[in-house]
Amino acid sequence: MTNSAPVFTAGGGSDDAFTRVSTSATGAQADGASVQAAFSPDGTKVAFASYADNLVPGDTNGAPDVFVKDLSTGAITLVSTDASGVQLGGYQPIFSPDGTMLAFATGADIFVKDLATGALTRVSTSASGEQADGLSTTNPIFSPDGTKVAFYSDADNLVPDDTDHVRDIFVKDLTTGAITLVAPSPYNGGPGGGGLENGFTFPPSFSPDGTKIVFGSATVRGDTTEIYIKDLSTGATTLVSESASGARGDRGSFDPVFSPDGTKVAFYTFADNLVPGSSNNLIGNIVIKDLTTGAVTLVSTDADGVPQNNGEAQKPVFSPDGTKIAFYSSATNLVPGVNADQVVYVKDLATGAITAVSTNGGRPWEFGGGSRLPVFSPDGTKVAFESLSSILVPGDTNHTYDIFVRDLTTRSFTAAKLTDNGAAHVSTSQAGFFAGAHTVAVAPQDGNLGTLTATIDVADGKVTWSYDVSHANIAPLAAGQTHTDILILVLDGFYGTQGITVTLTGIDDAPVISSGTTASFAENGSGVAYHVAATDVDSPALTYSLSGTDAALFDVSATGDVTFKSAPDFEAPKDANHDNVYDVTVAVSDGTEIATKNVAITVTDVNDTSGGGGVLTVTGSTGFTSIDRATINISVTGNLHETGRAGVISNSTINNLGSLSETQAMLAFVNDTIAGGSLGAIVANGGTITFDNVHLDGTLLDATSGGLIESVAGSANSFNNVTLKAGAVFDVSAASGLFVSGTLNNGGKIEFFNFAKVILTGDATIIGNGEIKLDPGSSILNSGAHHTLDLDGGTIDGAGTIGNGDHSLTLDIGFSGTLEANGSQPLAVNTGNSVTSSGLIEAVHASLDFDDAVFNTFGTITADQAGTIDFKNGLTNGGIVNVHTGSEVDVSGNLVNNGTVLDSGVLKVDNLSGTGAVNVNNGTLVVTGNLSSNVVLTGTDSFVFGPDAKQTSGVISNYTPGTTLVLDGFDAKVNAAFDTQTNILTLTDADHHAMTLHLAPGSLIPQAHGAAPDFLV
Structure with missing residues (x-):
């Protein structure tokens, strides 16, 4: 037949059923062998190992590497690197079940690579992290849940007592690092046995539920390799490679794999006694063992069940649904026309049908084009394998193993089915005519949703047609609704036509x-x-x-x-x-x-008032919602009563503020300036007036009967010459600020909660009898230049901080002022400048710390009820220091003393001077430096004179029997010290009662220097 019209032949595969995976991103074929394909769990990528160095730029290690190819984009990535990109080399890749990690072997180690972060983890280590000491550590496989990796290794240091020097199966827990020896089985004690493992162990496979592992092992060195299942929970081992009657295989069995439902195991075997009629002169067969019934089925047969005649079958793998098995074989009788090369087959386990998948349509078989190691895609529609064939895709001229993916779906050259995905369908006919001059044209049809195009390849005898459907055309089809387009190709003018049918099915488009x-x-x-x-x-x-x-x-x-x-x-x-x-x-x-x-x-925001100003008059229980951006006068003759909603005055200037009050509601001032006037009583039911970024100038704040005036968190309120009347409580919330300058007449209480701060923006004076309460973490701070805080009346107390050390602050406590520590944490004064007090400094069951202040007082200092006061920079005392039972006052530096009474308390001081006397009344005085003041011992406790202390003037006297002077740390040099008058100068016995001196051993106090006869030394 010459110059015949092209025709479409039915059935078979098409020329685009194969995809070569082992190419660069630009399509360049590999310059080295590529092997060991593995699909990603979603089927969009294939990992493989390759000796090629041209698949990605910069591959310079001259060793096999692991790559991942994206089947959609063609992008390819070198994976066998560490986190910094150093090439390690590798082979035998396998994806984790979730596709986020890839395990591979390097020969001596197993690694797991995080494909998102690039992090690399060495898996082949002992539980303590020791690297494997073997030469062969290979064949990693993930458990179904991705938490473990099994592999085999000849290392002897991964678990204790492994001394066999052969390959064993191990399982590594990726979470805990624990490692378990899976092989050997209980059969290791046969003749010649006794070690952990005497034979060669073959790659493992997890059961679908991850509770078991199947593997091949020769339990006695040189003996037959058999297939076993190990229960990882119980440790029980079961022989698999036996006939239905229980006869053990008479020859070796290898490469076991579980079926997807876990009820069967496929493997290849040289045994002749597992299946009747399977003897093939020591040629390996593929069999399936039913773990429930014990039945063994021969798989490596033709469609009629005739066993393969020659060449062994290897590497079985189940399809994801368990209905098929792929394997490779060099037998010549499984399908017609094959040669003795290795061919990849897919066997239908239900019908017995067998298909050679590593062949290309009707093209002749080629010798030396063997294919092997098949793997199914996750959806079972494709098979990947490695092949030497050069005729599967055009332009294959590298004469080495490549990775191919074969599409197993049945393809029609005259019909197509499309869903609403906007993609084009392309079909290429099988060879159907001889070379010659041929043409093809398209006859458009009315009502079709897409556009048909066609071309003809005379040289190869192919007609290619494509049908493009836009989303806009097919989108109106509802989910499941179909539309059929009939298309006509005109071949060689009027000599022949070919009908094309395209069925379009709509899907549910999202809104x-x-x-x-x-x-x-x-x-x-x-x-x-x-x-x-x-x-x-x-x-x-x-x-x-x-x-x-x-x-x-x-x-x-x-x-x-x-x-x-x-x-x-x-x-x-x-x-x-x-x-x-x-x-x-x-x-x-x-x-x-x-x-x-x-x-x-x-x-x-909008303007909430119509006139923008004027007078707001509230009488009786009248309320309002909001006032915004106004300059107003407010006059309230009754209670401002809100029911369920808060009144808000914002962005306004308020003059002549009248008496204003709240009942069971909230009145909020936001970004206002209030000049003069007063806020009246917050009455019995406890309303709240809040401030958010409000400037008060000369305003009276008054709260009674449980009402509250508060500062909103994050606000910055400015108080200038504000009067806070008795009964008012101003609550400064966390993260808010109160900026104070001028005179603050504090007849009420300002309390700073949870790290709130008051900032001095100028000199400030607090008068009256009110209180500033500092809660733990809150503080009074200075802003910018030096300022003065005068406490002319009232009290500053609590457990916060005064001063921040960044800008100096003068704290002046007047005659009527009180600075009191009474909180659960210390009240710290850190002004960086002097503190002057004519009033009361008091620590009651609390701590008061003067961190860096130079302290001058003409008033009273009192520590009581286990309270402590710590002057860390000295104390000039023109008043009285009272230290009561269980309390303590510490002075670092100089104490210039006018008068001090220790009433069962403790005073610790470095240097003590002044014209007043320290009366130790059942208390303890400790001096560690110079003493130039009088000390009167009137109680039963002690005066402790430190090891480096010196008396430069003054008199130490006793007025009560039983008083004690402790010279702490004196040694034999005390005599020389008295001679030079550098330590104790004068002791007097005012009432002729005994005073006890405690001296270090060997110390002497000469009579000439004032030791009266009744001093007991």
């Missing part, structure tokens, strides 16, 4: 939201805040819903209108962040598919 992600809405409004604009090409009926942080504050209608449930108030935001930005997620559903979009609705 598309076209409205934006932001919206603005003016406060106090009631209209639509946001409209959800959405369309769905195949489902016009849509429903709308809301979720997200602030969704509870909104409603959404059946048409997609989003509205506030109650009108928003800019001055009192209700969104979660209180910043007037309301975050919601809108969702649109067509009943099956859902589209969502995050939307931020911003409430904007």
